[in-house]
Amino acid sequence: MAIIMKKLICLFAAAVIAVTSVGFSASAAKSKTEKVTMPAYTAKTFKFKKSAKRKYLIAVRKNNGNIRATLTDKGASATLKITSAKKTKSAKPSVTVYYQQNGSNITVKKYTFTVTKYEKMTFEDIKVNPKTKKEFTIRNPYSTFIKFKMSNKKNVKFRAKAEVKGRNATYTIKGLKKGKTRVKAYIGNTDKLAGEFTIRVKRVKSAIDPAYKTVTLRYNKHGSSSYMTDCHIFLTRVLSDVRYKASYSVEIENIKVADKIIEKSDFNRGEKKKTDFIYSTGKGSTTATIFEKLPKKDRREVGKFTIEVKAAKMKYVAEQNAIIYDNNVLRAKENTIQTFLRVGEQTSVRKTIVDSFVNNNWTGSSFKKSQYRIVYRSLNPEYVSIDKNGIVTAKLQTDKEVRVRFRIYFSDNTSFARNIPFTISAKAA
Numbered sequence: 001m002a003i004i005m006k007k008l009i010c011l012f013a014a015a016v017i018a019v020t021s022v023g024f025s026a027s028a029a030k031s032k033t034e035k036v037t038m039p040a041y042t043a044k045t046f047k048f049k050k051s052a053k054r055k056y057l058i059a060v061r062k063n064n065g066n067i068r069a070t071l072t073d074k075g076a077s078a079t080l081k082i083t084s085a086k087k088t089k090s091a092k093p094s095v096t097v098y099y100q101q102n103g104s105n106i107t108v109k110k111y112t113f114t115v116t117k118y119e120k121m122t123f124e125d126i127k128v129n130p131k132t133k134k135e136f137t138i139r140n141p142y143s144t145f146i147k148f149k150m151s152n153k154k155n156v157k158f159r160a161k162a163e164v165k166g167r168n169a170t171y172t173i174k175g176l177k178k179g180k181t182r183v184k185a186y187i188g189n190t191d192k193l194a195g196e197f198t199i200r201v202k203r204v205k206s207a208i209d210p211a212y213k214t215v216t217l218r219y220n221k222h223g224s225s226s227y228m229t230d231c232h233i234f235l236t237r238v239l240s241d242v243r244y245k246a247s248y249s250v251e252i253e254n255i256k257v258a259d260k261i262i263e264k265s266d267f268n269r270g271e272k273k274k275t276d277f278i279y280s281t282g283k284g285s286t287t288a289t290i291f292e293k294l295p296k297k298d299r300r301e302v303g304k305f306t307i308e309v310k311a312a313k314m315k316y317v318a319e320q321n322a323i324i325y326d327n328n329v330l331r332a333k334e335n336t337i338q339t340f341l342r343v344g345e346q347t348s349v350r351k352t353i354v355d356s357f358v359n360n361n362w363t364g365s366s367f368k369k370s371q372y373r374i375v376y377r378s379l380n381p382e383y384v385s386i387d388k389n390g391i392v393t394a395k396l397q398t399d400k401e402v403r404v405r406f407r408i409y410f411s412d413n414t415s416f417a418r419n420i421p422f423t424i425s426a427k428a429a
Contacts, residue, residue, distance in 0.1 A: 032107055032108070032109050032110055033110040033111070033112060034109065034110070034111050034112075035111075035112050035114070036082075036111050036112070036113050036114070037113075037114045037115075037116060038082070038084050038113065038114075038115060038116070039084065039115070039116050039117065039118050039119045040084050040085060040086060040087055040115050040116065040117060040118040041084060041085070041118045041142045041143055041144060041187050041188070041190075041192070042083075042084050042118075042141065042142060042143055043081060043082065043083045043084070043143040044081070044082045045079055045080065045081050045082075046079070046080040046081075046082075046097075046109070046111070047077060047078070047079050047080075048077065048078045048079075048080070048097065048108065048109070049076065049077055050076065050077065050078055050099075050108075051076070052075040052076045054099050055073055055099060055100075056071060056073050056078040056097055056098070056099055056108065057071070057097075057098055057099065057100070058071045058080065058095055058096065058097055058098070059095070059096045059098065059105075060093065060094070060095050061093065061094045061096075062091045062092060062093050062094060063093035064088075064089075064091060064093070065085055065086055066084065066085055066086055066087075066088045066093050066113065066115045067082050067083065067084050067085065067093050067095075067113055067115065068082070068083045068085065069081070069082055069095045071097070078097070080095065080097060080111075082095065082111075082113065083143045084113070084115045084143070085115070086115065087115050087116060087117055088113070088114050088115045092112045092113060092114055093112070093113050094110060094111065094112045094113070095110070095111045095113070096109075096110045096111075097109045097110070097111075118142075118187065118192060118194075119141065120193070120194055120195050121138070121141065121146075121185065121194045121195040122195065123138075123183075123185070123195045123196065123197035124197060125197050125198045125199070125200065126173065126197065126198075126199045126200070127199075127200045127201075127202060127204050127241070128156070128173055128174075128175040128199065128200075128201055128204070128241070129175055129201075129202075129203060129204050129241055129242065129243055129244060130175045130176070130177055130178055130201055130202075130203070130244060131175065131176075131244040132174070132175055132241070132242050132243065132244050133172050133173065133174045133175075133242075134172070134173050134175070134241065134242075135170055135171070135172060135173070136158065136170070136171045136172075136173050137168055137169065137170045137171075138168070138169055139167070139168050139169075140167060140169060142187050142188070142194070144187060144188035145188055146185050146186070146187065146188075146194055147185070147186045147187075147188065147189070148183050148184070148185055148186075149183070149184045149186065150181050150182070150183050150199075151181055151182040151183070151184075152179065152180070152181045152182075153181070154176065154177065154179070155175070155176055155177055155178070155179040155180065155181045155199070155201045156173060156174065156175060156176060156181045156199045156201060157173070157174045157176060158171050158172060158173045158174065159171050159172075173199060175201035176201065177201060178201050178202055178203075179200075179201055180198055180199065180200045180201070181198065181199045181201075182196065182197075182198050183196060183197055183198070183199060184196045185197075204241040205241070206239050206240075206241050206242060206243055206246070206248075206292050206302050207239065207240050207241065207302060207303060208238060208239065208240065208290065208302065208303040208304070208305050209237075209238060209239060209240040210240070212237070212238040212305060213305055213306065214305065214306045214307075214308055215233060215238060215278075215288075215305060215306070215307050215308070216230075216308045216309075216310065217230060217231055217232065217233065217258065217278075217279075217280040217307060217308070217309045217310070218230045218231050218280065218309070218310055218311070218312040218316065219231060219280035219281070219282060219283055219309050219310070219311060219312060220311065220312040220313070220314065220316055220317050222314060222317050222365055222366060222367050222371075223312075223316070223317035223320060223321075223363060223364065223365045224363055224364035224365065225279040225280045225281070226261075226277075226279050226364075227320065227324070227362075227363040227364065228312075228316070228317070228320040228363070229320060229323070230312075231279060231280045231312070232277060232278060232279040232280065233277075233278050234276075234277055234278075235248050235249070235250050235260075235276040235277070235278060235290065236248055238290065238305060239290070239302065243292065243294060245294065245295055246292050246293065246294050247292075247293045248276065248290060248291065248292055248293075248302070249276050249290070249291050249293070250276045250278060250288050250289065250290050250291070251288065251289045251291070252278070252286055252287075252288045252307070253286045253287045253288070254284065254286035255281060256281060256282045256284070257280070257281060257282050257283070257284040257285065257286040257307060257309050258278055258279065258280050258281055258286055258288070258307045258309060259278075259279060259281050260276040260277060260278050260279075261276070261277050261279070262276060262277070278307070280307075280309045281309075282309065283309050283310065283311050284309055285306060285307065285308050285309070286306070286307050287304055287305075287306055287307075288304065288305055288306075288307055289301060289303070289304050290302040290303060290304075290305070313410075313412055313414040314367070314371070314372075314410035314411070314412045314414050315408075315410060315414035315415060315416045317365050317367075318357045318358065318365075318408055318410075318416035319416060320363065320365075321356060321357045321358075321360045321363055321365055322356075322357060322416075322418070324360065324362060324363055325356045325357065325360075337349055337352050337420060339420070339421060339422050339423060340422075340423050340425070341384075341392070341394035341422060341423070341424055341425070342394060342424075342425050342426065342427050342428055343394050343395065343396065343397055343424065343425070343426060343427040344393075344394060344427055345393075345394050346391055346392060346393045346394075347391075347392050348389075348390055348391050348392070349376075349386070349390045349392055349404070349406070349420060350374065350389060350390030353374060353390065353406055353408070354374075357408060357416065357418075358372055358408065367410075370411070371410060371411040372408055372409065372410050372411065373408075373409050374390065374406055374407070374408050374409075375388075375406065375407050375409065376388065376390055376404060376405070376406050377404065377405050378402075378403075378404050378405075379402070379403040379404065379405055379419065380398075380402035380403060382395065382396060383395055383396045383397075383398050383402045383424050384402050384404060384422055384424060386404045390406070392404055392422065394422070394424045395424075396424065397424050397425055397426045397427075398424050401421045401422070401423060402421070402422050402423075402424060403419040403420060403421050403422065404419070404420050404422065405417060405418070405419050405420070406418060406420070
């Protein structure tokens with residue numbers, strides 16, 4: 001009888017070992033387990049480098065609606081995204097990243113998650129003049145949007161939804177009439193209060209915004225500062241508040257560093273009044289003074305601020321031109337590239353590249369031929385080729401999109417590169 005019992009125990013142990021081997025290796029998983037703590041309504045990503053031939057999978061366990069896990073496999077890399085929901089209790093959800101090999105599941109990494117209570121945001125009360133606009137900027141820390149609810153919509157007007165996690169969202173608050181409004185911010189469509197603040201519509205004196213005591217601009221003589229981002233600023237943006245029916249002007253000490261032109265102000269701040277538009281004219285530092293003029297009142301000095309202009313590299317001009325090129329409304333018809341080719345057809349891309357990214361008539365950018373050179377290569381040489389002069393030749397039909405790449409080398413040792421996609425169809429019958 002004792003012998004029979006020993007045999008049964010041995011058979012039972014063997015069965016347990018066999019079942020364990022079908023799942024994940026306990027010792028391997030333990031050595032590769034990472035504990036992660038994250039507040040509710042946030043997101044984390046984990047990236048992996050891998051063989052393109054090996055497909056990564058995930059297994060989620062002990063999850064009581066605490067997290068949502070998604071894995072994106074892109075051949076040579078994989079990304080695990082975890083979005084937290086409700087707070088965990090005693091049971092902690094786990095996510096195992098693995099791949100299959102010879103009928104076994106091989107653990108790459110295992111995570112256990114503790115979800116804590118969500119963190120509230122800190123808001124400051126806002127003052128805005130009647131019949132004027134003011135910007136309100138927040139950084140959303142959550143993995144979903146923020147919804148605002150106002151106690152009184154008669155005093156203030158602004159959009160009621162914020163961008164998703166990790167982005168600065170800027171909104172325009174418009175003061176309608178004197179009074180105050182209490183604003184409560186909620187996480188997504190939940191009843192979870194993220195924070196609250198008060199907007200007061202009252203007469204506020206114009207002043208220099210503390211964040212703009214020093215304005216930093218960029219400059220490159222090969223591009224127009226009126227078009228390039230970070231090379232100009234509307235005067236009213238420097239002010240913390242603007243007054244209804246007021247006009248604003250600026251006096252700049254050194255116009256070799258920055259100058260002004262009078263244009264309509266940006267729609268966010270100046271109620272479409274004409275105001276000074278400041279743009280960089282050279283590297284250096286200068287002082288500027290802002291003045292305010294109200295109807296039937298003398299002009300008064302609002303305050304002074306510093307303009308610092310830093311040099312921008314040549315590639316910056318090409319990058320700014322690319323923004324214009326990507327906007328189809330501003331792209332000239334002659335600056336488009338024929339991207340649909342039949343086998344045997346050719347097209348030239350050099351002129352479009354030069355006119356769009358180097359010497360752009362729309363943005364006013366200009367370089368001498370000695371200040372740049374362009375190098376081309378095909379990313380799919382079996383389907384499409386490109387020579388040193390930018391002549392593209394379609395070689396073989398394919399259903400997938402193929403690309404050629406160009407890189408502009410500038411004389412200041414910077415460069416700008418971009419891919420051009422092509423569709424190659426069969427030769428005409």
